[in-house]
Amino acid sequence: MRNQNTFVVCIALLATFIATIAHAQEARFTTDRKDLRLSESLRATLVIEGTAPLRVELPQQQLDPIADRNWKIQPVGTASVTPLGDNREKWTQTFRLDPYVPGNAMPVIFAAVKVNGREVLPGGFEVKVITTVAESKAENAKPVTGIEELPPPVIDTPGSLAPWWLAAAGILGVLGMGIVWRLRKKSPAIPPHEWAIGAFDQLEQGATSDAERVAGVATILREFIERRFGIPATRLTTAELLATAQKAGSVEKADTLASLLNSCDRAKFAGDVPDDSGCRDLLARCRQWVHDVSPALPGPG
Structure with a gap:
């Protein structure tokens, strides 16, 4: 009788374990970039799989406190839901991230997400953020240059004023032609x-x-x-x-x-x-x- 009760308890525990696995929610936050410049941005994807229908609630602060100080995050488009079979679905949302500061291993950790009423941790990744400015090393420093001399002042010589005289002569010539044309135009008409x-x-x-x-x-x-x-x-x-x-x-x-x-x-x-x-x-x-x-x-x- 005692062995029979033990067997029943084991069967119940196994059923509970199987049900828990069947209703487990999985979440992951990934990217295909390992490094980027400070002036660039990267794309990351949040994927959640679980029992249909999926009800996903994103936190107001989407990154954990450390990552939130160093990254700006914003969604790209709207989330999509794909059926997986066996009464499961996959929820996918793409995000754009822009770094605020450089660093060799900048963590990007997504905050806890509520999936069907339960909190799930998607995790994250690390990215190397570099700048285009060379490191401050002695061998990179340029030699000290002397003070550049100012160019000599420009002096107006008769030669330098020649274009102005030519322009003035051209304007006077045009005015003279206009006066002659007007005088001719005013000549008496032929009967x-x-x-x-x-x-x-x-x-x-x-x-x-x-x-x-x-x-x-x-x-x-x-x-x-x-x-x-x-x-x-x-x-x-x-x-x-x-x-x-x-x-x-x-x-x-x-x-x-x-x-x-x-x-x-x-x-x-x-x-x-x-x-x-x-x-x-x-x-x-x-x-x-x-x-x-x-x-x-x-x-x-």
Whole structure:
């Protein structure tokens, strides 16, 4: 009977031990870095495995007191939970750590974490934090250098002032050109009829074909009408121009103008280009019409 009771107790203890193992929570805090510079940061991972569903509560101060003085820690992203089977899960969170001070073996220990209501110690690791500054040894010291001499003062010589004189001369030259241009611009405008007669003369001497002469005649006529009567002839068709001139009543000898423009239009649109004699006759009639519609010049006296 006594042996039977002992066997029952052993079975109960074994069951309790197995249940404890089944519900055990594991935690580890690791990194893949062994050393880093003071200006760098490292990534560390907190992994917790236990019975599902895992309820992980991180402490407000996530590092132990010693590590907390030397490191700044902050989470990277959010934690992830992965099923492991057998009613267990794995909880993973990545952290970024930045060192405050250098050291050969700087401990990074994570504080106790509550997992499903129980505290678990994840542990930690050690990292060597170095600086880029050389150690203060006698052999690393540079020799004492003498006092550097100051450069001699700059003295303004005529040669050194030459660029300034050139710049001033250039500015004066530009101003002078501007004044000349303004004076020329203010010169009296050529009267419309004088401009037209001169343009007809240049066209008669410089045109290389009869078609070019006829096209030039139409252009000069329209430009003259704009200058003389203020009608936008260069932007109107022949029909629009004649209608505008008739409505305004300001263009004398409108019938003659219509005949001249129609001759130009036939050459341009119908290919009815006059020969050399016809072109000269067209130019003569244009000169006469410009003379007839222009005011008489005041006589001497």
